[in-house]
Amino acid sequence: CPQRDERLGWTGDIQVFAPTASFLFDTAGFLQSWLADLAAEQAEADGVVPFVVPNVLPGTPIPAAAWGDAAAVVPWVLYQRFGDTGILETQFDSMRAWVDLLAKIASERHLWDRGFQFGDWLDPSAPPDKPADARTSPQIVATAYFARSAELVAEAAAVLGRVDDATHYHALAAKVRDAFAREYVTSAGRLLSDAATAYALAIGFGLLRDGDQRRNAGRRLAALVRDSRYRISTGFVGTPLICDALCSVGEYDTAFRLLLERENPSWLYPVTMGATTIWERWDSMLPDGSINPGEMTSFNHYALGAVADWIHRMIGGLTPAAPGYRAIEIHPVPGGGITQATTRHQTPYGLAECTWAIEAEEFRVTVVVPPNTMARVFLPGSDAAPVEVGSGTHQWSCPYQKPQTARSPLSLDSTLGEIIGDPEVWTTVLSTIARHMPVLSEQMNAGTGISGNTGLTLRQAVSMRANSDTLRAELETALTQLKH
Structure with a gap:
């Protein structure tokens, strides 16, 4: 953030961006040097990884999930991308120290449910002055990362031939996964934070107990993405994970629609506003060209561009x-x-x-x-x-033939969720409504009255407005004319 004079090595940002960075550039030397600094700062703070490295912030460092987990995640990414076991050997004590700290501060039930958290930072629904006020519980984020980092330490130990360490940390990771499932996941695979980031974490980090839970969680994640009209509903933690999570449960079309959406908030909205860099907020520039007056407004902030790793692997x-x-x-x-x-x-x-x-x-x-x-x-x-x-x-x-999904017959009694799920149908419905009730069309496109209510039928949504008989008739005709 050069415009804020904040040229700081934020640990959470590189934790999510390391795979993309390591594809775009030869980051091995640079990030190994940075990890040495991280380990030095961590050693002075009794295992705590500071929010920034080098640590120039005042006060005593405190642990935070996804930020401190850079100690475990970044070395593993470098090993995966560059194949150098020396990276793991050099950083293993730092990786282990972080997870040992989490084991101490977690509850007896192996939940990281106390202390400060950034959580799913900059969730688009968070007020401009409260960037940590996300839809996903910070305790879900923290416990998910506890399980993930413990698993990575176990994997690193196995690579290095540290059999006892591998056994210990695999067992710890299993206990945390079980604790996560008991506390936050219903038997049917619903998360207690019914939000996209919660499901992306549970699916991406392997925190669900069986295939049925995973399938149900995948369906719910896809439904939440449709409910948001394929606009971003995740923050720093969920955004790098959501496309992979969707694809892993077979929701490829949903992932691509999310990637290619142009309305705010989305990856392509800044491009439509002339952006050539990744912004810190999706709407750092508002649709009218003015600058977002809230906090955390930057036009040079790479973290949300972590989706490029998915693009390199899935599309590339x-x-x-x-x-x-x-x-x-x-x-x-x-x-x-x-x-x-x-x-x-x-x-x-x-x-x-x-x-x-x-x-x-x-x-x-x-x-x-x-x-x-x-x-x-x-x-x-x-x-x-x-x-x-x-x-x-x-x-x-x-x-090769493009996969075709048969379109079920649609009518005024189809739900908004069914209509939003088909781009052609949604465009047809909005344009038809706009000819009669332009304000309603704009509200529906913006999500007003829709988010959380996609079980509402089109008839119910339109009938809430007076003098809607002619509009209902035109909508019925337009839906009938669409190819099935």
Whole structure:
């Protein structure tokens, strides 16, 4: 935030952005140096990771979830992306010290439910002067990260051959996961904070007990995204996780619609306002061109751009299948009307590349695999097993048809949730209403009266207004004319 004279190394920001940063740049040396500073600050604070490193803030450091968890998450990301076990060896004591601190401050039930938290910082629903006032309970965020960091320490210990440590921290992570499920998840997979970030954490961090819970949680997450009209409803914690969480439960179309939404708040709203950088708030510039008067208004703040890692892997198709890209999974997933993409990355072994395009119902892909590595290539729309190839340049083509979802007949008695879920139908409904009741159309597009009420039928929503007979008739005709 150079305009605030705040050139500080915020731990929470790099914790969520490290995967994206490590794809875009060779961050190994820079972040290892920064992690050494983190460990030094942490050692002086009895295991607490400060909010910023180097720590120039006044007062005694206190722990906060997602920010302090940089101690465990960033070394693991660097190991995954660069394949250097020395990173884990150097940082292991710091990683372990952070999780040991959490084990001490957590309750006897293994819940991190006390003390200060940033929570899901800058949830779009939070008032401008209360950026921590999020829809997801900060205790859910904290306990989820406790489980995640304990698991990462266990995985790091296993890589380093520290068998006893691996056993201990795997057991601790299991206890925290069980505590999370008992306290915050119903038997049907609903989260006590019925908010997108809560579900993204539970799905992404593996905190649900069985497949039924996971499926139900996935359906609820997708419903919440639709309920928000595919606009961002997550803060610093949930935003980097939500697209992966949706895709992991088969909600690919929902993830792509979320990515490509242009209304505020969304990733593309700032682009429509001329942005060339990531903003700290989705609406740092308001639709009328004025500057958001609230706190935390910056036009140069990278954290919310962490979705780029998902774009590189899901659309671009390049995912490390072994540390340092020793093995690569090439699995591009077309969606959202995107018909071509090229993704390149300088791995420790050399250039990896995936270029694909869809033309005339044919999918063509060219893959470059670095020397001394191998790749598994998945072709979209094909049930064939992945192809395993070694280094070199490879090409494939296969028939491809865009997946078609049959549209159920819609009427005035369809719910708003059903209508919002189909872009063509939603546009048709809003434009029809605008001809008769422009204010109502604007309110519905803005979500007024809709959020939380998507079970309302279109008939009920319109009939709340006087003199709506002609509008109802036109809506019925417009819905009937849509192709099924």
